[in-house]
Amino acid sequence: MEEKYKYPSLEILEKTPKSGVWYVILNRPSRRNALSHDFFIHFPKALYALDHDPDVKVIILSAAGNHFCAGIDLSILGSTASNSGSGESLRRQIMAMQDAVTALERCRKPVIASIHGACIGGGIDIVTACDIRMCTKEAFFSVKEVDLALAADLGTLQRLPLIVGFGNAMELALTGRTFTGEEAKELGLVSRVFDSKHHLDQAVMDLAQAIATKSPLAVVGTKMVLLKSRDLTVDQGLDYVATLNSARLLSSDLTEAVTAQKQKRKPVFSKL
Template identity: 70%
Template sequence: MASMEKYKTLEIVQRNPNSPVFYLHLNLPSQFNALSRDFFSEFPKALDSLDQNPNVNVIVLSAAGKHFCSGIDLGSLNSISEDHLSADRGLSGEKLRRRIISMQDSITALERCRKPVIASIHGACIGGGVDIITACDIRFCTKDAFFSVKEVDLAITADLGTLQRLPSIVGYGHAIELALTARRFSGMEAKELGLVSRTFDSKHELDQGVRDVAEAIASKSLLATIGTKAVLLKSRDLTVDQGLDYVATWNSATLLSNDLKEAVSAQIEKRKPVFSKL
C-alpha cells in the first residue's frame, strides 16, 4: 500500500501497486473531516497531481475515521466572518466574493479532473460534504450513512455547488425540499432519491463494492472514460443539438485511436484489451 505526497488534510494511497485505481482520503478523522482552510488549498492540488499521473485511471474519494465529512470547519466560518468585517462594505464584500469563488473552485476541481472520481461515503456527509459528493462522478454509500444539506441551519445559502448540482442529480423538487429543511436523510433514502447509485450493508462491503466498480472502469480505455466524463459534463449545460455537435467534434479528434483498434482486436480474439496510458 503506497502513500504519495504529504498533505495536512488528505492522503493519496495506491492500495495495489499494479492497479490504476488510486484512493484520495479525507484525512482529519479527529475533526470528522471538517473542511478547513488547508483543505481548500490542498484538495485541488491533490486532484491535479492524480489527473497528471499517467498511472492513475480512476480515483476513489473516501474518508478516514467514523464520518465522511462533517461540513465546513466552524473555525473557518468564524475566520471568514472576521476577515471580511470592514468599515467599507463594498471592499469587504468584494474580498468575500473572491474567497467564496476560490473555495468553489476547489470543489469544481473534481469536475476539472479528467479521470472519473467515485465517492465512497460512510457515516455523516453534511453541508460541504454534500457539495463535494455532488461534484463527483459516481456515488456509493453505506445504508447507515446520513446526509444533510445543512447550510440554512447555519444562516447560510449553500454556495459551494450543492444548489447548482443537486437538482440535476435528484430533481428540482427533492433538491429544494432538502435544501430548505436541512433535514437529515439516510443512505437508503439517498438511494431512493438517486443521490447514490448503490448502498451497502457495511463499510467493509462498501469498500469491496467500490473497489470492484473502480477496477472495472479502470480496465477500460482511459481515452473513452475521459471523453465520456467530459461530454456528459459539457452536455449538462447544452441543448441536445449542441451536445451532439460537441461530441461529434470531440470524437473527430479522438475516435481514430490505437485504443479503438485494440478494443476491436481484443473482442475478435476473445482476450483482454491492453489500452494506452495518457
C-alpha cells in the same frame, strides 16, 4: 501500499499496486473530517496531480474514521467573515473555495465517492461534484447551511437539483433535514447502498477496477461529454461529441479494442 503524494489532511495512495485505482482519503477523523483551510488549498492541487499522472485511471474519494465529512470547519466561517476587509474580498474567498470543489469535475479521471457516516453541508457539496456516489445504509446526509443562516454556496444548490430533481433539492435545502442512505438511493443521490463499510469498500474497489480496465481515452471522453451536455441542448451535445470522437476514432485504442475482441483477449490500452 504506495503513497507518493503528501498533503495536509489528505492521504493519497494506491492500495493495490499497478491497479490504476488511487484513493484520496479525507484524513481529519478527530474533527469528523470537517473541511479546513488546508483542505481548500491542497485538495485541488492533489486532484490536479492525480489528473496528470498517467498511472492514475480512477480515483476513489473516501474518509478516515467514523464519518465521511461533517461539513466546513466552523472556525473557517468565523475567521473568513472577521478577516475579510470588504464584501468583494469575502466573495473572492468563497469563489476560491467553490473552485476547490469544482476541481472534482475539472479532473479528467472519474471520481467515485465512498460515503459512510455523516455527509453534511460541505460534504454534500463535495459528493455532488463526484461522478459516482455509493454509501452505507447507516450513512446520513443533510444540506445543513440553512440552519447556519446561510445559503449553501459551494455547489450543492447548483448540482443537487440535476441529480435528485428540482423539487426534492428545494425541500432538502430549505429544511436542512437529515436523510438516510436508503432515502439517498431513492432520490438518486447515490447509485448503491451497502449493509456495512466493508461491503461498501469492496464494491467501490470492484467498480473502480472495472472502469480502470477500459480505454483511458474513452473514459475521459465519456466524463467530458456527460458534464458538458448538462449545459447544452441535445443538438449542441451531439455536435460536441461528434467533434470529440472525430479525433478519438483515429486513436490506437480503437484498433486495440477491436483486435482484442477478435483475438478474445484483454486489450492493452495506451496511457493518457
